[in-house]
Amino acid sequence: MKKGERRKLELLQIAYRKFVTAGYENTSVEDIIEEAGIAKGTYYYYFESKEQMLEEVIGMMIEQEAEAARQIAGSLIPIPQKIVGVFASMRPSGEENSIQGALHKAENILMHNKIRKRLMDTIGPILSGVVEEGIAEGIFSCDNIPQRVRMLLTIGGDLFDEGQFTEADVAVFIDMTEKLLGAKPGTMAFIRDLIGQG
Amino acid sequence: MKKGERRKLELLQIAYRKFVTAGYENTSVEDIIEEAGIAKGTYYYYFESKEQMLEEVIGMMIEQEAEAARQIAGSLIPIPQKIVGVFASMRPSGEENSIQGALHKAENILMHNKIRKRLMDTIGPILSGVVEEGIAEGIFSCDNIPQRVRMLLTIGGDLFDEGQFTEADVAVFIDMTEKLLGAKPGTMAFIRDLIGQG
DNA sequence: TCCTTTTTCGACCTTCGGTCGATTTTATGA
DNA sequence: TCATAAAATCGACCGAAGGTCGAAAAAGGA
Numbered sequence: 135m136k137k138g139e140r141r142k143l144e145l146l147q148i149a150y151r152k153f154v155t156a157g158y159e160n161t162s163v164e165d166i167i168e169e170a171g172i173a174k175g176t177y178y179y180y181f182e183s184k185e186q187m188l189e190e191v192i193g194m195m196i197e198q199e200a201e202a203a204r205q206i207a208g209s210l211i212p213i214p215q216k217i218v219g220v221f222a223s224m225r226p227s228g229e230e231n232s233i234q235g236a237l238h239k240a241e242n243i244l245m246h247n248k249i250r251k252r253l254m255d256t257i258g259p260i261l262s263g264v265v266e267e268g269i270a271e272g273i274f275s276c277d278n279i280p281q282r283v284r285m286l287l288t289i290g291g292d293l294f295d296e297g298q299f300t301e302a303d304v305a306v307f308i309d310m311t312e313k314l315l316g317a318k319p320g321t322m323a324f325i326r327d328l329i330g331q332g
Numbered sequence: 333m334k335k336g337e338r339r340k341l342e343l344l345q346i347a348y349r350k351f352v353t354a355g356y357e358n359t360s361v362e363d364i365i366e367e368a369g370i371a372k373g374t375y376y377y378y379f380e381s382k383e384q385m386l387e388e389v390i391g392m393m394i395e396q397e398a399e400a401a402r403q404i405a406g407s408l409i410p411i412p413q414k415i416v417g418v419f420a421s422m423r424p425s426g427e428e429n430s431i432q433g434a435l436h437k438a439e440n441i442l443m444h445n446k447i448r449k450r451l452m453d454t455i456g457p458i459l460s461g462v463v464e465e466g467i468a469e470g471i472f473s474c475d476n477i478p479q480r481v482r483m484l485l486t487i488g489g490d491l492f493d494e495g496q497f498t499e500a501d502v503a504v505f506i507d508m509t510e511k512l513l514g515a516k517p518g519t520m521a522f523i524r525d526l527i528g529q530g
Numbered sequence: 531t532c533c534t535t536t537t538t539c540g541a542c543c544t545t546c547g548g549t550c551g552a553t554t555t556t557a558t559g560a
Numbered sequence: 561t562c563a564t565a566a567a568a569t570c571g572a573c574c575g576a577a578g579g580t581c582g583a584a585a586a587a588g589g590a
Contacts, residue, residue: 137556162545162546162547163546163548164546164547174547175549175550178548183547183548184547
């Protein structure tokens with residue numbers, strides 16, 4: 135590994151941490167180079183712009199989550215659980231990885247939006263695969279799978295990303311998921327218990 | 333009407349036009365005061381900050397659209413048409429959406445997001461009322477109306493705001509709307525023809 | 531007219547992303 | 561080993577943008 139590659143990775147990791155804890159807009163390039171102990175020019179030797187760096191940071195995050203999602207999709211658990219599992223991989227609720235809190239501050243809209251878009255492109259196909267699997271097994275029945283998956287992801291993001299959702303929200307989400315995928319009523323009901331536990 | 337009120341309204345209208353045509357981020361305070369022919373200090377005599385002004389501009393937009401939505405909701409057209417009508421009234425920026433619409437959504441995230449949030453709070457209740465009306469008439473059948481309406485608005489926004497949607501998108505949207513509201517299949521099918529016309 | 535309130539002005543400040551030519555460090559090959 | 565090229569680093573400087581502030585002009589009474 136060349137010196138340049140190490141430096142770039144170091145900067146990406148510093149930025150990742152700062153973006154997640156303080157937010158993208160609230161983190162200045164100055165903040166990053168200060169912690170890294172380098173000059174402005176060095177920063178711009180590795181990144182075209184601050185926003186381009188954001189893109190790379192998000193790429194790192196997405197990669198991780200996509201890998202987790204693929205793992206779940208490829209496992210042997212029941213299909214409905216896979217659906218939920220892939221969903222859950224989108225929201226890393228890890229201790230330090232508390233992306234949620236900072237991410238949903240009103241000021242972090244830009245970053246949040248970019249993540250959503252990329253997540254749609256990477257998690258979408260994975261989820262579609264699971265749905266197809268479910269159709270093959272006869273527990274789902276629907277056409278236009280990519281479109282339906284997109285709706286699920288959109289709704290799920292809007293609902294659960296905020297962190298605040300009621301019993302009724304979950305009930306309707308379950309109902310919609312079943313109807314959207316053409317599953318028998320009750321197929322996804324286990325979600326309620328899952329959420330109740332944490 | 334005092335002089336100050338007139339000036340503030342003037343500034344709001346200039347800002348509204350610029351925010352809609354060029355985008356919020358691409359419109360500087362300098363741009364606004366230049367067109368108004370006033371000094372920086374005068375601007376900040378009327379507004380705390382640029383973002384606070386955005387809030388007021390959005391307030392104006394929302395008020396207009398909410399009024400249009402109420403008009404439709406209170407009219408005598410069939411319920412399903414009311415649903416679609418209220419949806420259509422959500423179109424921000426009014427008419428010119430050829431170049432703007434697409435370009436905006438890309439880099440005007442902040443404004444777009446604030447509008448969405450406010451729209452949810454104002455159009456949501458109106459739509460819920462229409463759905464209740466539909467239930468009373470027996471063409472809809474569902475519980476948790478606010479939650480279902482929210483999902484409709486979220487999906488509708490995600491789908492139609494972009495301007496780019498396929499035949500399959502519309503088909504799934506129709507299917508989901510009917511199932512979400514508990515309507516007979518075909519109840520909302522007319523949407524397809526509506527979109528086909530323009 | 532004198533005093534108060536409202537409105538206006540614009541020079542100046544700070545922050546921030548970004549540029550650029552110079553300089554140092556590291557690799558290469560004769 | 562030394563000259564030369566390539567990679568990496570530096571930091572002063574720039575321009576745009578949002579925002580501040582004290583003073584002055586205009587408007588409104590009494």
